[in-house]
Amino acid sequence: MKPQTLSLWLGGVLLGFLSSAVQAQPWTLAQTLTEAQRYSAELSASRNEAQALDMMADSATQLPDPKLKFGIENVPVQGSNDQRFTREGMTMQRIGIMQSYVSAEKRERKSQTLQAQARGVEAKSETIRAALQRDTAQAWLDLALLQQALATAKKLVSETERQQGAQKASVGAGSAAPDSVLSLQMTLSAMRDKVTLATRDVQLAQSRLFQLTGQSITEVQGPLPRYQRLPADEKTLEEGITRHPEVEAALRESETAKARSAQSAVAAIPDVDVEVFYSHRAEGYDDMAGVMFTVDLPLFQSRRQDKDYAADVSRSMQAVDQLTLIQREHVAQVQSLVAQYQAAQTLWQRQRDDILPLQHKRLEVLAAQYRSGQSELPSLLEARRSVLDTELAANQAEREMARTWAAIQWLIPQEIAQ
Template sequence: MNKPTLSLWLGGVLFALVHAPAYAEAWTLAQTLTAARDYSAELSASRNEAKALESMADSARELPDPKLKFGIENVPVQGNNDARFTREGMTMQKIGIMQRYVSEEKRDRKAQTLQAQSQSVNAQAQTLLANLQRDTAQAWLDLALSEQALKAARTLVNETERQLGVQKASVGAGSSTADSVLTLRVGLIAMRDKVTVAERDVRLAQARLLQLTGEQVSGVSGAMPTWQRLPADEASLNEGIALHPEVIAAARQANTAKARSSESAIAAIPDVDVEVYYAHRSEDYDDMAGVMFTVDLPLFQSKRQDKDHAADVSRTLQANDQLALTTRAHAAQLSTLIAEYQAAQTLWLRQRDDVLPLQQQRVKLLNAQYRAGQSELTALLAARRDLLDTTLAANLAAKTVARNWAAIHFLIPQETAQ
């Protein structure tokens, strides 16, 4: 191996050693939420849109740029002086500056409309953030609970695998029939299938977190959130409906419509163009200068500006109605989520506190009876399979509770650690 190749190989090994722990690192929920927020292209696009509207609002308060006007006027096109620039006294080389004056009130109201639009975009960004935090928390909790299910399934399978060696010895000693080993192997295959499903759930949760954060989250660390109970009492949750980002976004939309209506209310105030020019004529004629004014004439205000304002007023009323509908929809959504959470919590507690302990006692009892020769191997295997099924069912119920908890907790965006 030549020196350049060796150097490259050593560099690759060092790179792998340095970066390998990062890929294997477990993530806390706060770290995962922060990574998802920083990775989101939707949030970045929303922030940039809000900044653009703020810049436009600042620009809207300024007068339009002045215009430079220049050219040649009154060039003859007929007669003896056709196409001549110096024979006709009216022919002029003209240059001037024109400035449009828009009333300060109109400019301020346009800026207020753009600021309202910026606030609306920021409110919509909070909706995106809340949904992102909900999805990320659900994926993180799925991974945490899937790891627990996988660990429990592997423990039960390992216990059954150890039974295989004992069973073979029993067959050799003549205390068990030969088909008992086959029965045990068939049971092990069924239990290993459950382990495979649990492994799949872990990988699916990891893939979902990769999609949300752009990072390889191989496992979870840190304290679990208290998903076993509601984030707050029902009264507090209902009081917080006004703080939900979609409700705030609907309120911002209503404010935008109101600002636009205020802007169109003074649309009939005329704009004024002022032009100052200097005109140079041929040497035989005197130069000229002048000032010109151009004023808008809203002669048909009732058919134009008033109609536009009436349309904006109707849109404002529509936005207010949409705000009321959004508030009512969130109240119904919260009631639904709470009902789903409470039902899932009841089912999970029944599995954890009632069914699972009974299944564990049954396995212990049958295991003791089997060792004493008072029970068949098939009964013990069936009990272990039932225990595994119950363990996975309890874990699935826990995931449902955790998902509903995240959906309630992240209806409003939460602050995350930096």
């Protein structure tokens, strides 16, 4: 291999190792949330849409571009001068400029409508951001807690595996029944199934984080958020509904509908087109010039513009009703989430503080009895399986509590503190 080629190859290998090392680093919750926002195409698309509407609002205040008009008029199509351009005195080459004048009020109200639409899109962007932060935090918490569950399951399986050698020796010495080894193996198999399922859940959480961030996040680091209690009391959460992005989006939609009705209220103001032209005729005939005005005639305003205005007013009232409906829905949503959280918190505390300590105490008692010959192996194995099941149940309750806490915490998008 040539020295230059070898250097390039080694450089590529080193770069690959460095990239793998960077990707393998654990991620904090703040880092994960920041990366999810950077990666989200939906969030980027919403921001671009708002920018486009702002640009259109600026453009709407301007007059339309002038138009260049040119051509030939009054060319004979019959008689001795048929299709001749220089015989008939009325035939002329014409060139002119036409400018449309739209009233400043109409242009301003159109701009205001587009600005209101832009603010509505921004509000919807905040809705997207809140949902993104919630989903990312839930996936991150899932991964953190599932890895704890997996470590606990592996520890209990390892403790049971270490008993195989001693059990086989007991069978060989005649102090234990031959089927005790089979019972131990069957218990181990069932416990390993739990480890397999826990491993699957960890991989699913990692896959979800990859979907949200585009990064291979296999480990987490940093303190877990304080999900053991509500972010605020229920009354404060309900009062905060006015700042919910979906409520804000509905409010902006109402403002857009009002802006549209204000725009249609001046639709009957006529637009004026002004054309200035110069006409050149054949030799021997005088050239001509002129100016032409074109004015809209809203003669049937009651059948057209007034009805459009009435329709926009009705849509404005509809938007206000939608706002009221969304506010009520979100108050109910907060109450539902709080109820779910309190139930999950109660189940988790019962598992952690009551059932799990009792299961561990029972396992210790049966282990001591087994060592002294006062208890059989199946009882000890059943106690160990119960401890594993309770550990996993407690972890499940804790994850449910953490997920509900995240749903409450990120009802409104939060600024990320690095």
